[in-house]
Amino acid sequence: MQIVIFEDEVVYQFGPLVHFKPVYCLSTGCRTLLEKFRFHLGPDVAFSCHLRSYLRPVFHDYFSVFQPDNGRSRDLLLVNGRLICTERVASIIRYGPPAPGQCLVQGDDLIVARMDAGEIVGPEGGGLEVIDTQALMAEAENVVVDGFKLLCNIWDPVAYHPEEIEREAGTLELGRIMGEVSSHAVLENPENIYIGQGARVKPGAVLDAESGFVYVSPGALIEPQAVLAENVFLGGSAVVKTGANLHCNVSVGRAAKTGGEIEDSIVERYANKQHDGFLGHSYISSWCNLGAGSNTSDLRNNYGKVKIVLDEREVETGEQFLGLLMGEHTKCAINSMFNTGTIAGASANIFGRGFPPKNIPSFSWGGPGQGFQHYDVDKALETARVVMARRNIAMNTAYEKMFRYVAAMEQGRKVQL
Numbered sequence: 006m007q008i009v010i011f012e013d014e015v016v017y018q019f020g021p022l023v024h025f026k027p028v029y030c031l032s033t034g035c036r037t038l039l040e041k042f043r044f045h046l047g048p049d050v051a052f053s054c055h056l057r058s059y060l061r062p063v064f065h066d067y068f069s070v071f072q073p074d075n076g077r078s079r080d081l082l083l084v085n086g087r088l089i090c091t092e093r094v095a096s097i098i099r100y101g102p103p104a105p106g107q108c109l110v111q112g113d114d115l116i117v118a119r120m121d122a123g124e125i126v127g128p129e130g131g132g133l134e135v136i137d138t139q140a141l142m143a144e145a146e147n148v149v150v151d152g153f154k155l156l157c158n159i160w161d162p163v164a165y166h167p168e169e170i171e172r173e174a175g176t177l178e179l180g181r182i183m184g185e186v187s188s189h190a191v192l193e194n195p196e197n198i199y200i201g202q203g204a205r206v207k208p209g210a211v212l213d214a215e216s217g218f219v220y221v222s223p224g225a226l227i228e229p230q231a232v233l234a235e236n237v238f239l240g241g242s243a244v245v246k247t248g249a250n251l252h253c254n255v256s257v258g259r260a261a262k263t264g265g266e267i268e269d270s271i272v273e274r275y276a277n278k279q280h281d282g283f284l285g286h287s288y289i290s291s292w293c294n295l296g297a298g299s300n301t302s303d304l305r306n307n308y309g310k311v312k313i314v315l316d317e318r319e320v321e322t323g324e325q326f327l328g329l330l331m332g333e334h335t336k337c338a339i340n341s342m343f344n345t346g347t348i349a350g351a352s353a354n355i356f357g358r359g360f361p362p363k364n365i366p367s368f369s370w371g372g373p374g375q376g377f378q379h380y381d382v383d384k385a386l387e388t389a390r391v392v393m394a395r396r397n398i399a400m401n402t403a404y405e406k407m408f409r410y411v412a413a414m415e416q417g418r419k420v421q422l
Contacts, residue, residue, distance in 0.1 A: 007078045008052035008098060009071045010042060010086045011125075013115070013138045016057070019159050020315070021332025021350040021367050022290060024411045027056040027064065029086035032271050033162040034169025035177070035220070035238045035256055038089060039068070044176065045095035054086070055125075057134055059410045062403035079122040080105065083136065085115055087155040089169065094153070108145045111153050115142055159330060159348065160313065160322050163288050166271060167254045170236050174218050177238075184221065201225070201241075210245075222259075246279045258291070260396060269303075269326065275396055287328035290351070292392055296339035303328035305345050313346040314364040322346065332367060334389050351411060352385045353377075367415040382412040 016028045023031065029038040036044065042052070053071040054064075061070050082102050088094060097117060103109055108118040115138035124141060125133050156162060180196045184204030190212070192198055197214035200206060201223035210227045212219045213234035221227065224242040231249040233239075238256045245251060246264035255267050258274030265281040273291040278284055280297035287301050303326045305311060311327040312319045329343045332351030343349070344360050350367030357372025368385060371377035386408055390400045400408075 006080045006082050006102065006119075007122075008050065008082045008084065009055055010039070010052055010084050011055040011071075011136045012057060012086050013136045015087060015114075015157065016135055019156070020348060021335075022159060022162070022288065022330060024351040024367065024415070025060075025291075025333040025407065027054065027060055027086060028156065029054070031156065031162050032256060032258070032273060033089070033156070033165045035173040038086065038156070041090040042084075042095075045090045045092055046098060047095075050099060052084075055133075055136065059407055063407050073122050073126045081120050081122050081125070083115075083118040083120055083125070083141075085117070085138070085155060087114075087157070088116060089154045089156070089165070091154075091172075103148060104146075106145055108142050108147050109150045110142060110147045111150050111155075114138070114155055114157070116150060116153050116155075118142075118145060120145070158322070159315075160324060160327055160346075162271060163269070163286055163327060163330070164322075164324055166256070167236075167269060170238065170254050170256060171217075174236065177218065177220050179214075179218055179220070184223070184225075190227075207231075217253075240274060244279070248281075270328070275393075275398070285328045286324075286326040288330045290331055290333040290335070292334045292389065293331050294336045294392070296337050296341055298339050299337055299341040299343075301328035301343045301347070302345045311346040313348060314362070315348075317364075334385070334392070335365075336388075338372075350415065352380060352389070352408075354380055354385075368412045379416050382409055382416075385412065 010029055012028055053069040055071040103119045105119045109116040118141055125136055179199050182200045183202045184200040186206040187208040189208035190206045190210045192212050194214040197218040198212055200221045203224045204221045206227045207229040209229040211232045217236035219233045220238045222239055222241040225239045227245045228247040230247050231245045234252045236254045237251050240257055240259035242260045243257045244262045249264045250266045252268055254269045257263050257272045261272045261274055261276045262279040264279040266283045268285045270284050270287045272289045275291045276289045277294040282299045284301050285303035311322050311324050327346045329347050331349040334352040335349050336354050338356035342360050344363055347363045349365045352368050353365050354370045355361055355372055357374055359373035361373050368380045369377040370380040393400050
């Protein structure tokens with residue numbers, strides 16, 4: 006039996022957050038969804054990953070990409086990539102998969118299915134762009150299940166984040182201090198603190214794990230006077246700048262830079278939010294840059310539920326707190342302001358006084374008052390190359406092709422600028 010983590014038709018509902026990555030590379034809690042599968046399944050369970058075709062040349066270096074004609078077993082165990090893997094999920098995959106021709110179904114979502122490889126082969130013999138789970142369920146024996154958690158909405162990574170980071174605290178190796186900690190730093194309740202090899206904690210920094218945990222991965226740097234409290238996870242080589250205040254469920258990816266006040270937010274790897282300003286209940290994708298003094302609103306003045314704008318329609322999220330959802334490679338100028346529930350597309354360049362619209366198109370350039378125009382893809386690419394090179398990452402041909410594909414896809418749409 007061959008295990009395949011797949012993308013389904015719901016992936017398009019996640020908009021700019023998945024333009025440059027598969028849905029299972031979204032983060033919530035301490036890990037991406039893919040990392041959760043790897044952690045709970047363990048190193049002895051091999052699986053491959055299905056993803057949209059334009060992403061495959063970039064990601065084949067990071068994980069095994071599913072190929073229908075790979076010569077392996079045609080008996081497939083299809084696992085929804087939007088699923089948050091837990092010990093229960095891992096147990097089903099390892100020890101109790103459904104019988105051939107069966108689907109485990111929760112509401113309208115396919116959780117796991119046992120199918121022949123021919124069911125997901127495209128018209129020319131290649132893999133399907135996305136798996137049509139509704140078609141699979143229509144032809145299969147459906148077993149109704151409940152109690153599973155999947156990402157279903159663009160705001161779910163943020164909405165699920167507090168519960169996930171609390172759940173994953175139990176999987177972390179806390180209570181070990183292996184890095185370099187200044188004698189003038191304060192570690193409150195070190196039993197709930199981890200500082201990895203090569204990490205540095207500078208004088209005056211406060212790591213407060215009296216309520217929650219603080220996890221500092223190897224190579225990370227916490228500069229003087231920074232405060233980390235109540236469930237903070239720092240990825241490898243991440244930086245927390247002087248005077249920063251990271252508190253209450255903050256996850257920072259590898260080599261990201263953080264500063265100012267951050268609360269209940271996810272900052273992906275290589276993102277830059279190192280200056281003063283508030284970021285709350287937000288999702289910042291890789292290679293983004295927030296200018297100095299930029300602020301997000303994550304709570305409406307009337308304390309009502311936050312609405313977002315999708316396809317020019319207002320959508321109720323049911324969330325009281327929701328800030329900024331920003332796609333890869335987007336930049337905003339100094340003193341930028343974002344309203345509750347703002348979606349900023351990928352590779353946008355945002356500047357100007359006042360609040361921009363709550364849905365900023367991908368590959369657009371402009372700001373409030375003057376409107377937005379298309380961002381020339383060659384100029385956007387040149388900026389992306391410079392940004393990546395500053396982190397010693399060279400943009401290769403596969404990445405450039407993906408970048409251009411996303412630009413053409415987004416700018417080919419009819420959008421309100």
